[in-house]
Amino acid sequence: MENFRTFENICNLLRNHSYKVTPQRQTILHMFVEHVDRHLSAEEVYMLVKNENPEIGLATVYRTLDILAEIGVLIKNDFGDGRTRYEFSRKDEHHHHHHLICLRCGNVSEFDDDLLESLEAVIMKRNHFKVSDHDLKFYGYCSKCEGAQ
Known part of the structure; x- marks a missing residue:
């Protein structure tokens, strides 16, 4: 960053x-x-x-x-x-980065790939709605906790 x-x-x-x-x-x-x-x-x-x-x-x-x-x-x-x-906050971000949240240990890591830009374009075209921001969180288990389930 x-x-x-x-x-x-x-x-x-x-x-x-x-x-x-x-x-x-x-x-x-x-x-x-x-x-x-x-x-x-x-x-x-x-x-x-x-x-x-x-x-x-x-x-x-x-x-x-x-x-x-x-x-x-x-x-x-x-x-x-x-x-x-x-x-x-990040000066260079148009959108917030996304977060990966472990349900077992609570660890939060960042996911920087913004794969939602194409979805935003579809939303704008179909709904005449300009998205200014979004917030995405993924909940699951980190590599350390995945085997402990």
């Missing part, structure tokens, strides 16, 4: 939206830059950052994640496990 979201770019984006770049937000941002491939819940973010900055509270993590999603740095995902997960 092309990571156009450098720490400095995100800090500037926060400032441009009239948000302060507090030490707590910096710690959370550094954690996301270090774990760019992961789809993290607020609780997972909290567990990762509290080791570095023990005074950060869970409410601060939630507020920061909401702000980062509001300004387009993060995307909120619902994978059906009762927790919102966050990941970096």
Whole structure:
């Protein structure tokens, strides 16, 4: 994944939206830059950052994640496990990438091939409906869990 979201770019984006770049937000941002491939819940973010900055509270993590999603740095995902997960948005994507979700271990991986473009063209032609985005999730079992069923 092309990571156009450098720490400095995100800090500037926060400032441009009239948000302060507090030490707590910096710690959370550094954690996301270090774990760019992961789809993290607020609780997972909290567990990762509290080791570095023990005074950060869970409410601060939630507020920061909401702000980062509001300004387009993060995307909120619902994978059906009762927790919102966050990941970096991709500047170069027309559509969101897709997710493969293991029903046993909960692992989430990304599937980048967008095979739905031809379906969108058919939808537009037949229904006179221009699709601006879609969200696709595949639920099943990863290679580690497949044999354990």
